[in-house]
Amino acid sequence: MVSWSGHIVPVIVTIAVWFFATGLIAWLDNRDRSTFPRSLVLGGIAGVAGLLLILQSAQTVSVWAVYLSFAGALLVWSWHELAFLTGAVAGPRRETCPVGSSGLKRFSHASAAVIHHEIALAVTALLLLAITWNAPNQIGTIAFLLLFVLRLSAKLNMFAGVPNMSTDILPPHLEYLKSYFGPNRFTWLLGATLISSIALASWLGALALGSQEGSAEMVGASLLFALAALGVIEHLFFALPFRDGALWGWALPARMVGRKSMIEEGVT
Numbered sequence: 619m620v621s622w623s624g625h626i627v628p629v630i631v632t633i634a635v636w637f638f639a640t641g642l643i644a645w646l647d648n649r650d651r652s653t654f655p656r657s658l659v660l661g662g663i664a665g666v667a668g669l670l671l672i673l674q675s676a677q678t679v680s681v682w683a684v685y686l687s688f689a690g691a692l693l694v695w696s697w698h699e700l701a702f703l704t705g706a707v708a709g710p711r712r713e714t715c716p717v718g719s720s721g722l723k724r725f726s727h728a729s730a731a732v733i734h735h736e737i738a739l740a741v742t743a744l745l746l747l748a749i750t751w752n753a754p755n756q757i758g759t760i761a762f763l764l765l766f767v768l769r770l771s772a773k774l775n776m777f778a779g780v781p782n783m784s785t786d787i788l789p790p791h792l793e794y795l796k797s798y799f800g801p802n803r804f805t806w807l808l809g810a811t812l813i814s815s816i817a818l819a820s821w822l823g824a825l826a827l828g829s830q831e832g833s834a835e836m837v838g839a840s841l842l843f844a845l846a847a848l849g850v851i852e853h854l855f856f857a858l859p860f861r862d863g864a865l866w867g868w869a870l871p872a873r874m875v876g877r878k879s880m881i882e883e884g885v886t
Contacts (some may be wrong), residue, residue: 632844641869668693687758780856786863
């Protein structure tokens with residue numbers, strides 16, 4: 619039986635936080651670059667606060683502890699996203715992919731463009747695993763790991779090529795990353811990713827439905843289900859004619875949205 623507090627509220631909370639947090643990060647990363655240092659400092663404070671939330675709630679099994687741990691993971695993740703999209707933590711390669719690159723050479727160039735970010739995420743994941751090892755509440759760590767896997771999958775799919783490469787929220791200073799994207803096509807990787815992510819979301823949904831009414835386990839499984847379901851939607855966007863600017867246009871500078879619309883319509 620579907621529970622309002624155990625199933626519906628956690629899903630609504632996750633979607634709302636995802637929507638507004640993504641919009642806030644898009645707004646910060648598309649502002650003048652002179653504002654980036656202050657944004658990074660504030661993001662760093664939020665990230666440290668997130669780590670403390672995960673650490674403090676790890677030894678408590680309650681509904682509120684689960685929410686706090688989950689919120690901590692989102693704060694830490696947002697910190698990493700802000701660092702990446704400002705260009706502070708991306709990779710040593712800050713230029714377009716050389717024309718004619720293919721195979722392992724192209725993969726090497728693409729990896730060099732984002733490797734610092736991937737290493738930072740991996741180190742953070744290991745840190746979270748270490749501080750919550752054998753802890754009764756590991757929702758924050760699991761949520762971060764889930765986000766890490768979903769984001770890595772998204773990057774690999776963009777490298778291989780997807781039918782719809784929507785990049786409206788990518789800031790101008792990272793435009794060179796588009797040169798590492800694959801051609802517009804539906805690949806076996808995207809198909810396998812969609813099947814796997816749907817299976818994962820279904821499994822988490824089943825866990826949530828099968829948990830004890832009103833329990834922390836029910837809330838935790840529902841939060842993770844919502845996160846996995848958003849991952850499914852993100853990968854579906856790769857296959858459908860959808861532009862991310864339709865959701866987060868309110869967070870982007872009007873001049874940028876207008877310029878991209880003109881380019882798409884063929885206006886010079």
